[in-house]
Amino acid sequence: MRLLAIETSCDETAVCLLEASGDVGADFSYRVLGNALFSQAHLHAQYGGVYPNLAKREHAKNLVPLLEEALRQADSLNNRSVAIPLEGPPLGSLQEVLVREPELLERIIPFIETYKKPDIDAIAVTNGPGLEPALWVGINFAKALSHIWNVPLVPVNHMEGHVMMSMVENGSMRDFEFPVLSLLISGGHTELILSRQWMHYERIGETRDDAAGEAFDKVARLMDLPYPGGPVVSKLAAEARAAGMEPMKFTPPMLNSKDYDFSFSGLKTEVRKVVEASQPLTTEMQKAIALGFENAVAQVLVHKTIQAVDEFDVRTVVVGGGVSANSFIRSELAAKLASRDASAALLVPSPEFATDNALMIAIAGYFHALTSNGARPEDIIATGNLRLETSG
Ligand code: KG4
Ligand code: ZN
Numbered sequence: 001m002r003l004l005a006i007e008t009s010c011d012e013t014a015v016c017l018l019e020a021s022g023d024v025g026a027d028f029s030y031r032v033l034g035n036a037l038f039s040q041a042h043l044h045a046q047y048g049g050v051y052p053n054l055a056k057r058e059h060a061k062n063l064v065p066l067l068e069e070a071l072r073q074a075d076s077l078n079n080r081s082v083a084i085p086l087e088g089p090p091l092g093s094l095q096e097v098l099v100r101e102p103e104l105l106e107r108i109i110p111f112i113e114t115y116k117k118p119d120i121d122a123i124a125v126t127n128g129p130g131l132e133p134a135l136w137v138g139i140n141f142a143k144a145l146s147h148i149w150n151v152p153l154v155p156v157n158h159m160e161g162h163v164m165m166s167m168v169e170n171g172s173m174r175d176f177e178f179p180v181l182s183l184l185i186s187g188g189h190t191e192l193i194l195s196r197q198w199m200h201y202e203r204i205g206e207t208r209d210d211a212a213g214e215a216f217d218k219v220a221r222l223m224d225l226p227y228p229g230g231p232v233v234s235k236l237a238a239e240a241r242a243a244g245m246e247p248m249k250f251t252p253p254m255l256n257s258k259d260y261d262f263s264f265s266g267l268k269t270e271v272r273k274v275v276e277a278s279q280p281l282t283t284e285m286q287k288a289i290a291l292g293f294e295n296a297v298a299q300v301l302v303h304k305t306i307q308a309v310d311e312f313d314v315r316t317v318v319v320g321g322g323v324s325a326n327s328f329i330r331s332e333l334a335a336k337l338a339s340r341d342a343s344a345a346l347l348v349p350s351p352e353f354a355t356d357n358a359l360m361i362a363i364a365g366y367f368h369a370l371t372s373n374g375a376r377p378e379d380i381i382a383t384g385n386l387r388l389e390t391s392g
Helices: 041-047 052-073 088-097 102-114 132-149 158-167 212-222 229-242 265-277 283-311 327-338 359-371
Strands: 002-007 012-021 029-039 122-128 153-157 180-185 190-195 202-206 316-320 345-347
Touching: 002 052, 002 132, 002 359, 012 052, 012 359, 029 052, 029 359, 041 052, 052 102, 052 132, 088 102, 088 132, 102 132, 122 132, 122 158, 122 359, 132 153, 153 158, 153 359, 158 180, 158 190, 158 316, 158 359, 180 283, 190 283, 202 283, 212 229, 212 265, 212 283, 229 283, 229 327, 265 283, 283 327, 316 327, 327 345
Parallel strands: 002 122, 122 153, 180 316, 316 345
Antiparallel strands: 002 012, 012 029, 180 190, 190 202
């Protein structure tokens, strides 16, 4: 099966063309035919976080060029021999589908007039969680293509995409056992999800306020460092660690709360107080703060994950979401897992696919496409707080 996948939940615009076969599980295999991504992070840097209307505008501007790029990589961007002007009812119905996306409509018309329908069986699109204005652009784009090309639509939960991305490697499914515990840490989410079988998700804990990535972003902003904060703060922390610096001491939040919930807003306030009391902030001080902050975040994430591994006899730990790119968190978790008597495998995504991308949406979309004929377009809506939870 060939799938086109579209991801626009936050500040990455991404399109992927995937060829996949096999069932969910060991015989699954895939080949990335085309993968195109544009990160808007540098545009949002001046706001210290993602600015939803700017994200929406940028998605609308970049989706068509990225689709062209992905299809070109796949050698599937085929010109019509003669451009066919979209007129009459086909144009009218496309205008209806894209009534809220005039900028996208303007770009999609010449694309459809110029290129033939590519060889695809389904279109997967992220329907949440994320920023709703941003999600809608991708969803409407998917609906427009599905309408014109007459292919089914598969809505995909972005967080399930992150889970799946950690489970695969080099075109196949990795070898692991259930129960699986997923630690999902991104700019918008921090949650622990237990899966006792394929595509079954039970939420056992989550953040009560800020997400882990959001805490990194806010701490960076407090220290006048650019967005996204995770890579910058962790780089400073790594330098401090390598130099044997003394960390600033912060309290790992909710470390002993006996549940699987997290909270990062108090930690951010602690950091703010230290920053305010240390003006002007020297680079040395920035490093000590970054080190102490990263230590506290890693400690609580690792502690709660291990606690859940013990309680639920977990055989595999999956780490997914942008913060999973953090090498200190990865290595602390690996060390703690290795020091236990019962063994549990650790699956992390390859670094280039740790942050948002469309490959993860294509893979999760494929598994859903295996068991469904797609959703009706009118039933696909952007859901900012979409949960990853199986009912029943
Ligand atoms: O999954 P993602 O790309 O987008 C969301 O769905 O939110 O995650 C982005 C988040 C940002 O908050 C960013 O600061 C954080 O991931 N991040 C990191 C690192 N790289 C990215 N946080 C800590 N350490 C990193 N190395
Ligand atoms: Zn994400």
